[in-house]
Amino acid sequence: MPGVRVRMAPLLHSYTGGLRVIEIDAASATNVGEVMAALDSRFPGLAFRVIDEQGHIRPHVNIFLGEEKVLDLATPTSPGSEIYIVGALSGG
Numbered sequence: 001m002p003g004v005r006v007r008m009a010p011l012l013h014s015y016t017g018g019l020r021v022i023e024i025d026a027a028s029a030t031n032v033g034e035v036m037a038a039l040d041s042r043f044p045g046l047a048f049r050v051i052d053e054q055g056h057i058r059p060h061v062n063i064f065l066g067e068e069k070v071l072d073l074a075t076p077t078s079p080g081s082e083i084y085i086v087g088a089l090s091g092g
Contacts, residue, residue, distance in 0.1 A: 002079045005022070006022045026080075031077055032075045036051060060087060064083065064086070065082075066082060
């Protein structure tokens with residue numbers, strides 16, 4: 001069964017040992033929050049860079065499931081899903 005593939009922003013590569021793409025077992029990651037928990041168990045401290053103390057996605061980070069922006073960590077994933085964690089862009 002395919003897993004959930006997570007593509008990491010360059011700003012997080014130092015927390016993943018340089019890995020840019022990480023495969024998470026789909027059976028243990030049925031939503032975005034569980035994917036983040038799996039990432040954090042493999043790379044301690046990574047989730048804190050993406051999720052704040054209240055369980056919300058940090059303002060300087062965007063998470064996409066496929067092409068859809070994730071607003072809620074309870075967003076369901078399925079085998080073969082691709083998640084992109086990227087730095088948010090701002091301008092003025």
